[in-house]
Amino acid sequence: MTEPPQPPNQPPTPSGYGHLPGPPQPGYGYPQQGENPYAQQPPTQPMQPMQPMPQQSPPQQGHFPPPPGVPTVGMHPAGGAPQPRKKTAVVIAAAVAGVLVVGTGGYFAFFNGGDADPKKPVAQSSAPADGKPSAEVDKGDGSGNGSAGAEDLNAGRKQGEDKVLWLKTAKIDGPGMGVEAEGQWIVGDTVVKSAWKTLTAYGVTDGKQKWTLAFPTPICSVTQQTAADSKTVVMVKDGDGDSATCNQMKQVDLKAGKEGWTKEVPKEGLFDIMTSPTLGITGDTVAVSRSGTASAFKVSTGDKLFGSATAEGCKPDSYVADKGKMIAISTCYDDDLSGEVSDADPVTGKKTWTFKLPAKYRVSAVYSLDPLVLDIGNQDKKERAIVVLGPDGKQRATVSGEGTFATECNNGIFHSVEICSSTAVDGNVLYMPTVAESGKTNEIVAFDLGTGKAKWRTPAGDGRTITPLSAANGQLLAYRKATSDQGGEVVSIPAAGGTPTALLRNPSGPAAPIESAFYNPLIDYVDGRFFIGVTMLSAKGTDEKLLMVFGK
Secondary structure: OOOOOOOOOOOOOOOOOOOOOOOOOOOOOOEOOOEOOOOOOOOOOOOOOOEOOOOOOOOOOOOOOOOOOEOOOEEOOOOOOOOOOOEEEOOOOOOOOEEEEEOOOOEEEEEEEOOOOOOOOOOOOOEOOOOOOOOOOOOOOOOOOOOOOOOOOOOOOOOOOOEEEEEEEEEEEOOOOOEEOOOEEEEOOEEEEEEOOEEEEEEOOOOOEEEEEEOOOOEEEOOOOOOOOOEEEEEEEOOOOOOOOEEEEEEEEOOOOEEEEEEEOOOOOOOOOOOOOEEEEEOOEEEEEEOOEEEEEEOOOOOEEEEHHHOOOOEEEEEEEEOOEEEEEEEOOOOOOOEEEEEOOOOOOOOOOEEEOOOOOEEEEEEEEOOEEEEEEEOOOOEEEEEEEOOOOOEEEEEOOOEEEEOOOOOOOOOOOOEOOOOEEEOOEEEEEEOOOOOOOOEEEEEEOOOOOEEEEEEOOOOOOEEEEEEEOOEEEEEEOOEOOEOOEEEEEEOOOOOOEEEEEOOOOOHHHHHHOOOOOEEEEEOOEEEEEOOEEOOEEEEEEEEEEEEO
């Protein structure tokens, strides 16, 4: 293999499969120049070594190359995403679902999921035109008194298995392409689920409906985050037709089931196109990012705080907000269309530090804001790296390791960057799941963010797949996914590593094929209960599963 060029005063780069170059030169943190075109061979074949790349002509806006001294990371098809479904490789602009293959310099590959296993009983979607869930199917309380003709989902539970508390279905007759159901919030003793034009709240213990809030037009963007008073902001379209725009913000009190203010997102300029906006909440601030433009508003009143049009210097494409922190990801409209990341005061938008990206590089995912962990890449060169920044915005480490790591952050082609939900960070540890090849197991790898090196690996075992749920107080919570004949599990793993401890064992039998058939689901574990909900409904006028809850 030809080694990537070395910057001055740097040690030689390790070579050979499974090795990454050493830490990046301070102030950057980006891969060496190299070429790794989309490899089309099966995943069992070896990855191609990186080769030096000639200088390229200026790329299109939104794609970027590397400074010297940092591991190269490129696009590469890998074994597939963690969901148990067929995979198809796709070229990405911003990844819908991705994997980081960290080997010789490191590689990223991106995938779309295919159809679910046709043998699995996937409820086919549909519901009434008002968008409300149909007569709710309350199965699985162990009494055998589910809806007419419904099997008892807890029948034949094995010793040590917990139970299905309830299952809800929806019946929507909607547009031909289906409808979104991406909202899911647990607020005290209530879980709130979105489905097309409605928000519906259920009791977490029995699934009984508490309230329903119906909007005249479809919900088109949500955030799982809430303000301290259980209020959140959703976005709805300004009409029902195909030409309707997702530009209407609505405040919702998730505890009371009441709608607050409604305001249209004001344009930040001539080229402010409201395509697939994303939302983020921290404190009393909600950030709205969309197609290269971003604004921030008060959750309490809807009043505008700041935005791209008034930002000094480079213009923010996205504001990413979480747990008291906010950053701006910006484009500098210079000859190279360079980019930068800076902190942003959630009230004023002002910055105190700036991390300059090399020309033609972009941030493709954010794993955490505290500490700040960024997935950066050059799409033209098919390169990626994961960098860790300190509180002053200076790079302190680059994550490196062996394996194929899932990084499904749901950033579609037109979606702005937001916090990645398929990884977890607690203190100084990043937890990432590897991708399971067909019929094989995967594992979670813990990385020390001080050194960037892998600390430990925990396999799912038995041909299963495992994905992080959350991490706090020195413990990782993870979901060991269900199969058609085995229920899923929620497990706890200490930050120092060790044998996983099962916190919840979902039942096998009739419940398992339903649990395993949730496609790209929203998953939560709160107060000893596991919630798994759909993100899309096909909306063909028939009952389809919406939300399933497990507990003791």
